[in-house]
Amino acid sequence: MMRTRPLKVALLGCGVVGSEVVRIMSTHADDLAARIGAPLELAGVAVRRPGRVREGIDPALVTTDAVGLVQRDDIDVVVEVIGGIEPARTLITTAFEHGASVVTANKALLAEDGSTLHETAEKHGADLYFEAAVAAAIPLVRPLRESLAGDKVNRVLGIVNGTTNFILDRMTTSGAGYNEALEEATALGYAEADPTADVEGFDAAAKAAILAGIAFHTRVRLDDVHREGLTDVSAADIASARRMGCTVKLLAICERSADGRSVTARVHPAMIPLSHPLASVHEAYNAVFVEAEAAGQLMFYGPGAGGAPTASAVLGDLVAACRNKVNGARGPGESAYAQLAVSPMGEVVTRYHISLDVADKPGVLAQVATIFAEHGVSIDTVRQQGKDGDAWLVVVTHRAPDAALTATVEALRKLDTVRGVASIMRVEGE
Amino acid sequence: MMRTRPLKVALLGCGVVGSEVVRIMSTHADDLAARIGAPLELAGVAVRRPGRVREGIDPALVTTDAVGLVQRDDIDVVVEVIGGIEPARTLITTAFEHGASVVTANKALLAEDGSTLHETAEKHGADLYFEAAVAAAIPLVRPLRESLAGDKVNRVLGIVNGTTNFILDRMTTSGAGYNEALEEATALGYAEADPTADVEGFDAAAKAAILAGIAFHTRVRLDDVHREGLTDVSAADIASARRMGCTVKLLAICERSADGRSVTARVHPAMIPLSHPLASVHEAYNAVFVEAEAAGQLMFYGPGAGGAPTASAVLGDLVAACRNKVNGARGPGESAYAQLAVSPMGEVVTRYHISLDVADKPGVLAQVATIFAEHGVSIDTVRQQGKDGDAWLVVVTHRAPDAALTATVEALRKLDTVRGVASIMRVEGE
Numbered sequence: 025m026m027r028t029r030p031l032k033v034a035l036l037g038c039g040v041v042g043s044e045v046v047r048i049m050s051t052h053a054d055d056l057a058a059r060i061g062a063p064l065e066l067a068g069v070a071v072r073r074p075g076r077v078r079e080g081i082d083p084a085l086v087t088t089d090a091v092g093l094v095q096r097d098d099i100d101v102v103v104e105v106i107g108g109i110e111p112a113r114t115l116i117t118t119a120f121e122h123g124a125s126v127v128t129a130n131k132a133l134l135a136e137d138g139s140t141l142h143e144t145a146e147k148h149g150a151d152l153y154f155e156a157a158v159a160a161a162i163p164l165v166r167p168l169r170e171s172l173a174g175d176k177v178n179r180v181l182g183i184v185n186g187t188t189n190f191i192l193d194r195m196t197t198s199g200a201g202y203n204e205a206l207e208e209a210t211a212l213g214y215a216e217a218d219p220t221a222d223v224e225g226f227d228a229a230a231k232a233a234i235l236a237g238i239a240f241h242t243r244v245r246l247d248d249v250h251r252e253g254l255t256d257v258s259a260a261d262i263a264s265a266r267r268m269g270c271t272v273k274l275l276a277i278c279e280r281s282a283d284g285r286s287v288t289a290r291v292h293p294a295m296i297p298l299s300h301p302l303a304s305v306h307e308a309y310n311a312v313f314v315e316a317e318a319a320g321q322l323m324f325y326g327p328g329a330g331g332a333p334t335a336s337a338v339l340g341d342l343v344a345a346c347r348n349k350v351n352g353a354r355g356p357g358e359s360a361y362a363q364l365a366v367s368p369m370g371e372v373v374t375r376y377h378i379s380l381d382v383a384d385k386p387g388v389l390a391q392v393a394t395i396f397a398e399h400g401v402s403i404d405t406v407r408q409q410g411k412d413g414d415a416w417l418v419v420v421t422h423r424a425p426d427a428a429l430t431a432t433v434e435a436l437r438k439l440d441t442v443r444g445v446a447s448i449m450r451v452e453g454e
Numbered sequence: 455m456m457r458t459r460p461l462k463v464a465l466l467g468c469g470v471v472g473s474e475v476v477r478i479m480s481t482h483a484d485d486l487a488a489r490i491g492a493p494l495e496l497a498g499v500a501v502r503r504p505g506r507v508r509e510g511i512d513p514a515l516v517t518t519d520a521v522g523l524v525q526r527d528d529i530d531v532v533v534e535v536i537g538g539i540e541p542a543r544t545l546i547t548t549a550f551e552h553g554a555s556v557v558t559a560n561k562a563l564l565a566e567d568g569s570t571l572h573e574t575a576e577k578h579g580a581d582l583y584f585e586a587a588v589a590a591a592i593p594l595v596r597p598l599r600e601s602l603a604g605d606k607v608n609r610v611l612g613i614v615n616g617t618t619n620f621i622l623d624r625m626t627t628s629g630a631g632y633n634e635a636l637e638e639a640t641a642l643g644y645a646e647a648d649p650t651a652d653v654e655g656f657d658a659a660a661k662a663a664i665l666a667g668i669a670f671h672t673r674v675r676l677d678d679v680h681r682e683g684l685t686d687v688s689a690a691d692i693a694s695a696r697r698m699g700c701t702v703k704l705l706a707i708c709e710r711s712a713d714g715r716s717v718t719a720r721v722h723p724a725m726i727p728l729s730h731p732l733a734s735v736h737e738a739y740n741a742v743f744v745e746a747e748a749a750g751q752l753m754f755y756g757p758g759a760g761g762a763p764t765a766s767a768v769l770g771d772l773v774a775a776c777r778n779k780v781n782g783a784r785g786p787g788e789s790a791y792a793q794l795a796v797s798p799m800g801e802v803v804t805r806y807h808i809s810l811d812v813a814d815k816p817g818v819l820a821q822v823a824t825i826f827a828e829h830g831v832s833i834d835t836v837r838q839q840g841k842d843g844d845a846w847l848v849v850v851t852h853r854a855p856d857a858a859l860t861a862t863v864e865a866l867r868k869l870d871t872v873r874g875v876a877s878i879m880r881v882e883g884e
């Protein structure tokens with residue numbers, strides 16, 4: 025049964041993602057109407073530069089008055105694809121206050137202040153959907169919030185940033201250094217002019233906060249996520265990983281502690297075995313493993329960015345929000361009842377790969393091994409290498425708390441025989 | 455806000471899946487209550503053999519009167535994990551008539567008569583959820599019905615039966631024949647005593663019908679699915695695939711035609727390149743590719759069967775159905791508005807690998823090539839092999855309609871110089 029009054033959609037932002045949202049809304053208008061039970065009408069498009077030519081958009085709909093647009097009481101759903109904290113936060117809040125539901129792709133804002141947004145949505149009986157905020161079109165938010173709602177998720181581990189995966193993949197396949205690989209990524213449009221958010225891990229950390237929050241039914245904010253980017257990853261690290269039968273990936277890892285009482289969330293480069301499915305995720309693709317008690321290990325894979333894939337996720341949420349409007353229903357709200365503690369990085373337990381530049385003298389290995397033992401970090405393998413006075417020790421440990429490893433490294437730095445700690449990398453996925 | 459009246463759940467069947475549903479409902483009762491907004495109460499368990507000891511279940515709840523259980527007007531949600539057509543169909547219908555929503559894992563029934571069930575649910579304002587019917591805990595039904603509701607799915611291709619994947623994987627890694635691999639699968643509990651539903655492709659075909667229906671918004675029934683099992687796959691086929699850089703998998707493939715006006719659904723063994731991600735799906739795992747216009751290529755991977763993984767999917771649906779009961783909302787109903795035609799196998803366009811046992815004479819290749827050309831099937835590569843009077847031609851074609859290939863093979867069989875058509879296998883995933 026199709027109702028005749030169309031559902032009015034206000035679009036905030038019409039860039040890479042927004043323009044694709046408009047394109048799909050118009051080319052697939054009939055399908056969308058059939059799936060929703062009512063036609064969609066684009067009621068207004070807020071942008072910064074109104075003068076730009078925007079294909080397929082009636083210029084009369086374009087406005088710079090985003091606030092005025094979200095204050096209209098006839099808007100059913102607001103799609104926010106501007107990005108950043110402000111004005112996005114104010115606009116979304118205003119939209120809820122005027123009775124609209126919101127679909128957003130804004131990971132930065134959700135990781136910064138998602139709970140406030142959820143509370144405002146709840147207060148006004150509106151929906152807040154955000155599938156596009158994590159890994160674009162790869163369904164992850166809805167599977168975690170709904171498909172796994174009857175299970176206990178213990179771990180989420182994945183590649184959630186395409187830019188950094190592209191850079192690491194190039195470093196791995198061509199032996200290029202970080203700067204050279206970044207240049208190639210920029211030239212091919214995989215990295216932005218200012219790549220900070222990607223290469224310093226901010227983007228992945230925001231996604232980790234969102235994933236941890238929904239996986240563990242606990243509020244997790246960007247500040248709770250331990251974050252290391254990939255700017256320090258060297259060609260030597262990648263070669264070293266290969267010698268171990270591993271590759272280097274920038275991973276987002278959200279884990280429940282062994283006693284189940286706390287969780288951790290972190291983003292950092294890590295070595296993973298070449299046999300691990302994440303090792304074969306190339307170019308700018310994303311892939312995420314979810315480990316749940318009953319379901320076991322699930323993997324989700326696909327393009328994690330781009331205008332069309334992100335718009336696909338936005339449109340899926342738009343259909344859901346609109347169906348709810350038509351049926352007088354509500355989607356799932358925030359689920360943060362578990363209120364687990366978010367533990368600091370020091371409590372994370374994992375394995376480590378450490379390269380030490382040491383003096384070429386007898387007894388060095390014994391000294392180094394003693395330091396590890398004193399800090400309770402058990403060694404799995406040690407490889408000595410070197411020639412012409414240059415000597416290296418490559419140590420791979422068993423699982424140990426991150427704090428113990430940090431203390432070990434501090435003590436190692438004080439040894440006369442250790443000239444430098446060339447690199448420390450965590451080993452995951454085993 | 456927790457309401458105090460619990461939601462009453464009736465469980466139909468308490469075998470491999472049902473017993474895990476009960477276990478999770480009791481061990482995670484608090485979490486489920488928090489996520490739903492009301493506690494769950496197991497109101498009754500219908501089985502065939504009431505005398506069996508069932509761990510963790512109050513014997514007073516166990517009944518053989520399944521009809522009486524679903525006729526109770528206090529039941530909020532019925533979970534059907536008996537399987538098969540009857541009595542499951544009657545029980546589900548009765549449950550809807552008495553106001554309950556239904557969660558089922560019953561692929562056979564959904565593929566046989568899903569539309570009637572959806573109509574009955576609709577008529578009584580109830581929900582019908584069935585994530586567990588396809589690939590157990592791997593979220594596929596909800597992503598297709600909801601996450602991709604704003605996109606246009608063009609293809610679903612995957613491994614959806616764990617038993618047959620286990621058998622083919624063993625044949626590939628150990629060189630075992632079909633019978634030997636089946637015996638091993640049975641001994642390890644991967645195949646049932648009567649393996650017909652799995653090895654003849656009925657199970658996969660039911661899943662293909664369900665996936666095609668939701669992907670293309672069109673009714674697709676088991677009878678619409680072209681089905682070939684793997685009982686004819688020989689060790690020679692597997693060796694032949696390896697020589698081509700391929701492996702053999704039993705695939706379920708649902709496709710939209712090039713003109714977009716019809717769809718096809720099929721299950722058969724096929725060769726896929728070793729570089730394709732599905733080639734690395736080992737043992738009893740399942741994996742499904744979904745190709746959508748805007749989203750691009752997505753992959754979902756995980757355990758496709760087993761009590762706990764299937765129960766995880768059932769519980770996710772149970773939480774959704776219960777949330778809807780609490781909020782007076784409704785989940786998505788059947789979406790079959792597109793009413794696309796389901797074309798027969800002859801219209802499928804793909805590539806083929808054909809092994810011919812031929813007379814060891816000059817001119818045979820020319821004869822064979824002429825037959826292919828006459829039927830409009832273009833040859834990609836031919837390999838001639840043979841010694842001591844034995845001669846073989848292995849032909850790999852370009853893409854051609856299945857009907858053209860069938861006609862080609864018929865004509866080849868009539869040639870005096872062709873002693874036999876040893877095998878025909880489709881080549882996919884390129």
Ligand SMILES: NC(=O)c1ccc[n+]([C@@H]2O[C@H](COP(=O)([O-])OP(=O)(O)OC[C@H]3O[C@@H](n4cnc5c(N)ncnc54)[C@H](OP(=O)(O)O)[C@@H]3O)[C@@H](O)[C@H]2O)c1
Nearest residue numbers: 037038039040041070071072073105106107129130329330
């Ligand atoms: N691009 C991706 O692959 C991707 C993937 C996942 C998620 N996302 C998220 O999607 C969102 C949008 O990303 P995008 O790549 O589409 O960004 P973008 O191309 O930079 O587009 C931003 C749009 O917002 C408009 N805008 C900026 N400031 C505004 C203001 N104060 N008032 C009104 N409009 C304003 C811009 O107007 P003008 O057109 O006039 O400049 C532009 O249309 C971000 O939250 C991003 O994190 C993007």
Ligand SMILES: NC(=O)c1ccc[n+]([C@@H]2O[C@H](COP(=O)([O-])OP(=O)(O)OC[C@H]3O[C@@H](n4cnc5c(N)ncnc54)[C@H](OP(=O)(O)O)[C@@H]3O)[C@@H](O)[C@H]2O)c1
Nearest residue numbers: 467468469470471501502503535536537559560759760764
């Ligand atoms: N097992 C899997 O890995 C898996 C995966 C995905 C989907 N599924 C689906 O889940 C469903 C259940 O599978 P299952 O493996 O759990 O089957 P199962 O182990 O054979 O259990 C069937 C249950 O139904 C009961 N039952 C049979 N006939 C009945 C009747 N007429 N009235 C009442 N109860 C009856 C049986 O009672 P008794 O206990 O007294 O014998 C048993 O408890 C099927 O639709 C199957 O296709 C299973």
